[in-house]
Ligand code: DX5
C-alpha cells in the first residue's frame with residue numbers, strides 16, 4: 435500500500451490580516467499539514483514571515499507544521515524553528531555549503547528533516563544525504579512567490595527522485611503551481627505530498643477551501659491510478 439497522499443496548503447496565499455481564522459479554516463477544511471513558507475529577501479527575492487508568526491499560529495491547529503525555509507544561512511535558526519513548533523523543517527540544498535550538518539541538526543532537535551531543490555538543481559544534490567532525510571521537496575516553480583505556473587520539466591525530476599528513494603521512508607513533496615490540473619501528473623510521477631497555495635485559498639471562504647482541497651485530493655488520487 436502506498437502512503438496516503440498528503441495535502442499541505444501553503445499559508446503564503448492566506449489573508450494575513452486574518453491569519454488565525456485562515457489557519458482554523460484550512461484545518462477544518464481537510465488540510466493534512468500546514469505548509470509555512472519562510473522567506474528572507476536574500477535567498478529568495480521576497481520576504482514573508484518568520485519565527486514569531488509561526489509561534490503565534492502554532493496553537494491554532496494540531497496538524498503537522500511543514501516549515502519550508504527559503505533562508506540563507508538556515509543553520510543559525512534551526513533550533514528556534516524547532517522550538518517555535520515546526521514538525522518538519524526543510525532547508526534548501528542551495529542555501530548553504532553544509533547540508534549534511536543542517537540535516538543532522540534538524541533531527542537532533544527532534545524534528546523531521548527535509549531538503550528542497552530548486553528547478554535548476556539536479557537530484558544528485560540528494561544522493562549522499564538520503565539516509566538523513568524524512569522528506570524531499572521538489573520545487574516546481576522558482577521559490578519566492580505563490581501563484582506561479584508549474585514548470586513541467588520537473589516531472590522527470592520527480593520520477594528520478596522517486597527511483598532514488600527506493601523503499602526508504604522518505605516523503606516526496608512537490609511545491610509550486612499545483613492545482614486540479616497539475617496534481618494528477620505530479621502524483622503519477624511519484625509525489626505523495628502536495629503543497630498548494632493559490633489553488634487552495636481561491637474563493638476565500640471556508641466552503642471554498644473545503645471544495646478546493648477535496649478537488650486537489652481527488653485529482654491527486656486519480657494520478658495514482660494512472
Ligand atoms: C513558493 C512557495 C510555495 C508557494 C506555492 O516559493 O514555496 O509554497 O506558496 O504557491 P502556489 O501553490 O500558489 O504555487
Ligand code: ZN
Nearest residue numbers: 471502609629
Ligand atoms: Zn513552499
